[in-house]
Amino acid sequence: MQKPTLVILAAGMASRYGSMKQIAGFGPNNETIMDYSIYDAIKAGFGKVVFIIRKDFADNFKAIVEPKFSGKIQLDYAYQGLDSYLPEGFTPPADRVKPWGTAHAMLCAKEVVNENFVVINADDFYGYDAFKKAYDFCQDGVSESEWGIVGYTLSNTLSKNGTVSRGVCKADGKGNLTEINERTKIYWKDEATNTVAYEDETGEHLVDANSPVSMNFWAFHPTVFEKIQKDFDAFAPANNHNIKAEFFIPLIADNFIKNGGAIKIVPTSSTWFGVTYPEDAPTVKESIQSLVSNGQYPTPLF
Template sequence: MNKPTLLILAAGMASRYGSLKQIDAFGPHGETIIDYSIFDAIRAGFGKVVFIIREEFLDKMREVFDEKLRGKIEVDYAFQSYDLTKFGIDKVIERAKPWGTAHAVMSAKDKVNEPFCVINADDFYGADSFAQMAKFLTTDVADDTMALMGFQVGNTMSDYGYVSRGVCEVDQNGHMISVTERTNIYYVTDEQGKKRIVYEEDGVQHDLDAETRVSMNFWGFTPRIFEVAEDMFGPFVEANGDNPKSEFFIPSVPDYMVKNDMADFRVIPTSSKWFGVTYKEDKPIVQESISNLVVDGIYPEKLF
């Protein structure tokens, strides 16, 4: 079997962060968060990385990544755009941003022919996650057997505002029953000063247990996912074309596949503590976390 591919979602404009965080420096020698993900992927056995970006980012991304990755892993780029015709949709819809993470994955369908893993550019997942996913993608994956890394939501929060997570319902055998994208998860503090996690929907707060498994967009797929997503995308655009904030999220595709008996999704548990950058205030925390991992010998001081 071919080595699996790493697909990195890096097309976002980072409106809450305030700058292009995909190439912001966090490591001791200016390493990006993406650098650490690619380093972990290489040592886990991945053979190619595909960056999903906006075309206007291409020159800058190549400047940052191409030279240092040459000879270490194959590199390619796919563009997320507003052009719907390549997905069989013959209409033009004006939007301020693309159609979401599932649309981003679909944009790479001509670049990937082997089992692959999808991750976010701005999330630090840890070496164990890549090792577990690489093992799954080389031994167990099939068109009817895919996976996601299941993080505990309490290990994925920001102290500085809301986050979006795919909240999973998992059966006793570790298989996904459903996954629902929650775009407004945050901490609240009660009268005793104790923090709890809630998600907000239609203006109503709902409690969320800290051990609830969530998707951090760390998925293990076969190319079958492109076909299913494309079948779903047309009706989604038809139903949501007038809503400029509508987004076609990755979790909606596995959720549809599970509920229609098209595939089983394993939730691979990890107790790893996620860290990432949603807000500028997150940056020093991420820098300190990476510095500690370097001091502990988990990563070399200079990655590439």
Template sequence: MKPTLFVLAAGMGSRYGGLKQLDGLGPNGETIMDYSIFDAIRGGFGKLVFVIRKSFEQDFAEKIISKYKDHIPVELVFQELDNLPAGFKCPEGREKPWGTNHAVLMGKDVINEPFAVINADDFYGKDSFAVLGKELSAMTGTENQYCMVGYRVGNTLSESGSVARGVCETNKENFLTGVVERTAIERTDGEIQFTDENGQKVILHENTPVSMNMWGFTPDYFKHSETSFINFLNANQGNLKSEFFIPLTVNELITSGTSTVKVLDTTSKWFGVTYADDRQGVVDKIQALITAGEYPNRLF
């Protein structure tokens, strides 16, 4: 069974001020997402599911889905603030979406096979989809054995400033033991470093794996996430800004011994528009990949 690519795109409308400004960075106006989907198709993925906000369904169908539908089956699901478990109501005044793992939960009725989760606006690279597609194809019929792509931190930095990254802690077998969010990571005097909670400078090895929100799950993950979300809602009832992120559930499952998460190495370089100044660099990097023959000039 071919795996599914689940694209988290519910934040796009707000971040880009509507889809009309979905930034074209390739030579024919291709978006970062176009490259991810192109890579996923050649990496062996058989279906696309987007999670978006209902308010831009029509825009999304016309501008985005129309591009892909002759290449791969596409489904849409919706992340809304009031989509909560029985017995819960959206607190008055809440405007912030419930977070990435709430978005993942929206796929539970349409995904019955191993699936990857990615952000819509991150450039993940060809090798990462090949590595993840191969691993997911071997996961059909299994439960509680998940995976994630661990990018080498040196391949994820911005030239325009420091970045925050989920630094992965792994055991000898390359299974995840935890993800620790680290801020202000940057290359200084040739070394990648950040300042820890005690104010100490910490050097990160070039190949230290970091999470860029590229996960591989089997459908039983939805059941775990529902339980985790109820616990989260009970604990955060008064907090209008709290978000239910994927690493929260993953850490719970690892710590309790319920699930394992294999960290997959990739040679791909991650890039994205973290700062406005990054945009031209992303355009240049995409053009360099086209020149090198990694991508055709026109994708779809």
């Protein structure tokens, strides 16, 4: 069986963090979070990495990543732009600046991905166990009728520096995803008692700290691209009035389930961490240094 591909979503604007955090250094030798993801993917057995980026920083991006990974794993690129894979005859609003979202970014990789693949964010640290579990699922579980999502424990994904957005997952008796509820303001209410809450327009609500959550780590069959294009062809015209509307991966997942598909929740023991706020950066550096000190990663990484 062909080795699966790792697709990395790196075209985001990093609006909250305020910089191009995809190429910011956090490791002891200035390694990026993405470097650790690629290291773990190579170790797990992935055969190719596809970076989804914007053309306006492509040269800078390539100059940074290619010396690190050339000869270690096959590299390829896809470019997300406002005019990429638009519905026939559709013109986006003239004042729209924001990209179309994660599912649209995935769609931009359709010409360079022909095998089972996983999708991750560039600026999230996922851990080796997650990549190994995803690799195994791509080999044994992914098909035209079954996809996968790596499930993290909610309490292992929160920031100490503010609210975060998390997709809280619900599963059926077979461990298949039934729904993802996007909670845009989840936070520690009391870390000492493992109490987590979220806020919405109706107020504050408690949520089980042990709930599985999506950190945008998915496993797909390449036929997903046909489904994304079909869904995007409907989404873009319907949301043309909203210049901030985004076409997210959970939208295509929801449609897939509604049309008879199954999405297996693949649990991982990995602890997630990432940089949502500038104040998170020291914690990320400390976490990576701890993993290096414990021998889980070499230094330098490559």
